[in-house]
Amino acid sequence: MKFRALSVTFLLSFTCYAQGAVDWLPDMIVDTAFLEDHEIRADIKPNRTHLIFSNAMANIGDGPLYIFAPKPKDKHRGELTQKVKQRIFRSDGSHYNRIAGHFVFHPQHDHTHFDDWAVYRLREILPENGVGDVLATSKKTSFCLLDSYEYDLSLPNAPDDPQFFVCTAELQGISVGYEDLYDKSIPGQWIDVTDIPNGDYWLESEVDPENNVLEKDENNNVDRIKVTIDKEIVDPDPDPEPNPTGILAAIIALIQQLLDFLRG
Numbered sequence: 001m002k003f004r005a006l007s008v009t010f011l012l013s014f015t016c017y018a019q020g021a022v023d024w025l026p027d028m029i030v031d032t033a034f035l036e037d038h039e040i041r042a043d044i045k046p047n048r049t050h051l052i053f054s055n056a057m058a059n060i061g062d063g064p065l066y067i068f069a070p071k072p073k074d075k076h077r078g079e080l081t082q083k084v085k086q087r088i089f090r091s092d093g094s095h096y097n098r099i100a101g102h103f104v105f106h107p108q109h110d111h112t113h114f115d116d117w118a119v120y121r122l123r124e125i126l127p128e129n130g131v132g133d134v135l136a137t138s139k140k141t142s143f144c145l146l147d148s149y150e151y152d153l154s155l156p157n158a159p160d161d162p163q164f165f166v167c168t169a170e171l172q173g174i175s176v177g178y179e180d181l182y183d184k185s186i187p188g189q190w191i192d193v194t195d196i197p198n199g200d201y202w203l204e205s206e207v208d209p210e211n212n213v214l215e216k217d218e219n220n221n222v223d224r225i226k227v228t229i230d231k232e233i234v235d236p237d238p239d240p241e242p243n244p245t246g247i248l249a250a251i252i253a254l255i256q257q258l259l260d261f262l263r264g
Contacts, residue, residue, distance in 0.1 A: 025063055027216040028061075028207045028221060029221070030055070030222070032205075034181060035054065035225045037053060040193070040231060040233060050193060051227065051229065052184045052185075053189060054184045055205050060176070061216045062157055063176065064163065064173050066087040066171075067084050067085070067087075068084060068170060070083070081104050082102060082112075084103050085100055100214070102115045112167060112168065113142035113143055114142060114144070117140075117141060118205060118206065118209070119140045119209045120138040121204040122203060125201060136193060137191065140210075141189075145167070147164045147175050147179075147180070149181055151177055151179040154177075155177045158175065159175050198230050198232075199228070202225070202227075205222070206222045209221075
């Protein structure tokens with residue numbers, strides 16, 4: 001009996017040792033600070049009113065969000081979609097891959113997006129700040145995944161410099177401690193509020209609504225802020241260019257960081 005107990009203890013110890021390596025999973029959250037950059041517009045589509053807003057997704061996990069296409073896009077055949085995989089890095093230096101959705105080529109942007117990456121909702125505010133029914137929603141939005149901004153470089157495994165610079169049909173991602181920003185000037189960053197009465201509502205953003213990506217925490221992908229819909233306050237002279245604190249500034253910063261890196 002004693003020998004058997006020792007054998008079981010040894011087996012459990014050996015199993016724990018053999019399984020010592022752990023997955024370094026990404027963990028995506030919504031950075032609500034960028035949702036605060038919003039406005040009402042009446043020039044998106046004829047006779048329609050839209051709430052437009054910026055949106056950013058930050059990686060606070062243990063490893064990068066690393067999405068790649070195992071089969072290169074065949075531009076000559078005009079293919080618009082590619083199956084993609086997510087690479088999971090492990091603490092022992094190994095990695096494995098898993099299916100994680102699709103890349104979709106957007107001709108109007110002339111680059112490839114990771115499909116179904118975000119969805120936006122307008123919800124009723126209940127008493128005591130409760131979250132009510134969905135009153136309006138956007139279509140699922142695809143993103144070009146990049147290290148647009150520094151979010152929190154004090155996180156373990158956060159690199160000092162951005163690792164994902166270019167939105168390609170082969171590889172995209174978001175490093176630990178960085179976030180990807182979509183400015184309110186980009187098509188699709190809106191909810192049609194034509195039929196919504198003036199008032200206060202929750203503006204909600206959800207990252208990875210189809211759970212295509214394996215994450216450290218699947219329960220923190222949704223966040224929201226309060227917004228006021230007032231169709232009497234419509235920007236009479238909307239700026240067609242990106243917000244200076246938005247995607248244009250992010251691109252300029254990334255280019256400068258890349259030049260600094262190449263200069264050594």
